[in-house]
Amino acid sequence: MNDNMPDQTQQPRVLRLLEEILSLHEASGNCDCETCTQQLDCLAELVTSGHNAKELLPAVQDHLDCCQDCREEFEALLCILRAEQSGSC
Numbered sequence: 001m002n003d004n005m006p007d008q009t010q011q012p013r014v015l016r017l018l019e020e021i022l023s024l025h026e027a028s029g030n031c032d033c034e035t036c037t038q039q040l041d042c043l044a045e046l047v048t049s050g051h052n053a054k055e056l057l058p059a060v061q062d063h064l065d066c067c068q069d070c071r072e073e074f075e076a077l078l079c080i081l082r083a084e085q086s087g088s089c
Contacts, residue, residue, distance in 0.1 A: 017045055036064065040073060040074050043060060043074070047078060
């Protein structure tokens with residue numbers, strides 16, 4: 001199995017998360033700290049399942065690239081999710 005591809009058993013959940021992110025993104029029209037924070041949980045789950053944040057939500061990734069506070073929160077979420085996936089939590 002290719003490590004870059006999401007597990008087929010996670011597809012329905014991944015699609016629901018993606019739909020939620022896209023609906024939030026479309027409703028906001030821009031990406032400030034508040035909008036970014038609303039999307040971090042879902043985006044972190046998608047990234048840990050093998051998806052590319054820049055491809056999913058380029059505006060959020062651009063915000064993360066320039067906002068240290070949001071980036072630190074996102075990286076912390078990624079660490080937690082990866083630890084859970086590896087069973088070290």
